[in-house]
Amino acid sequence: MEKESNRKEDIEMDSKGIYNNREIQYAAKGEPDYPKRLLHIPSPPKGIYYIGKLPREEVPSVAMIGARVCSEYGRMVAKTFGEYLAQNGIQIISGMARGIDSIGQKGALDAGGQSFGVLGSGVDICYPKENLPLYKQLKKMGGVLSEFAPKMPPKANHFPARNRIISGLSDLVLVIEAKEKSGTFITVDMALEQGKDVAVIPGRISDPFSKGCNELLKQGAYVATSPEDILDILSFTLDRRIKPYQKIKPYQMKEKTQYLLENKENMVYSCLGFYSKNLDDISNEVSMPVSEVLSILIKLELKGYIREIAKNNYVVNTENN
Structure with missing residues (x-):
């Protein structure tokens, strides 16, 4: 079994040649820069490795998740919602996976907003490799983060653990497309366990990409038919633009x-x-x-x-x- 390091003094050894140029940073649980949202989830990580920035505590955040193999409609919705929410000061959290996750994150970044990719590997590893342009963009305009030490490759059992951080960093989880037995439900279950709200894009009853979404709606998830619905669920006023990093006293x-x-x-x-x-x-x-x-x-x-x-x-x- 591979030993994973969570000690700050071990990072330089684990990522030699990378951490030396200060690209990789580490926030240990109990330190001021450790994400406060993660303190309120079951089994919070001992520490977070990151490149770029970490999500801001005072800024609302939405996790955008869904199918890796998605429809053209799903791609359009993910892009539209990512852009709109970012333009209205919402941080987009996701896993940089193929399909809905990466499309929503790219939409947010292209709109000039911030997005954060939570990885199932070390932060120095881009997975999947096809998302290298997004990975580079996230490092510059938001951040990539992981509880796994640098150089740790992605593994199947890493992703459920990764998903709890995605939901943990979010105020709301938005499901855009999901098949009947989608892995997306792992993140949804973790969000509900953490007491987070879940919103869903409804779909046609005959569409296999929407069967999972429609099932979540039957179970009581919020319905979202426009990006404005997300702002409403987050309880923001709709008659003014939401300014990033500003909390009304x-x-x-x-x-x-x-x-x-x-x-x-x-x-x-x-x-x-x-x-x-x-x-x-x-x-x-x-x-x-x-x-x-x-x-x-x-x-x-x-x-x-x-x-x-x-x-x-x-x-x-x-x-x-």
Whole structure:
């Protein structure tokens, strides 16, 4: 069995001649540059090797995944969504695989946005080789990252582990095309286990490339028929462009409504923003029983201050502000 290094002092030895020119960097768990999103997933990696940059914590991110062998329609959708989301400040996370993954990432980069490729090999290995132009583009305009040490070749058992990082770095997982028994479901299952939302592009019932997508819709995934739907699911306002790296401060959107609310209502309302928050999380944050918080949320919704975008998941109603 090949020994993998996760120690910072071992990187230079593992990737001699590459790390010396500072192309490969390493973020160990517990260090400031380690991706915070990964701290909240089961079995977070001990460290991340990367070239370029790591996804920014304050910037929304969407994982675009789907079939390696895809239809022309799927290619068009992946390109369109990748471009639009990148233009609206969304980071695109994927695995640099053939098909939907790489098309969506290329669309994002060509639109001037940022994308990050999570690899099932060392970051110094481009796999598949046909994606070398994309690999080079990612290193310049975003980043490539992996928990596997440099020089580690891709292996079949690496990819499920890789997929948990793809979903872990994302706020939302978007499935564009998937057959009935697609490997895409591994990432979807991991996303759900991590508490992430899943959105799906619907397809014709007779289309084999869409059978997996349609099955996910039956199981309760969000339906996305336009890139704007993704922004809506991410709970952003649609009447303004989303600026990258900018997070709206709570007082900017709540200042004129908070003085109208009672003390406990104000406490609950202050927890909410553009991102959806679950009832249990709100209850923990305000240290109030779930039943009491639910009653307050219902009142706030009736007053028009918040919206329930999924069962027990709430956001601020920006139309009221």
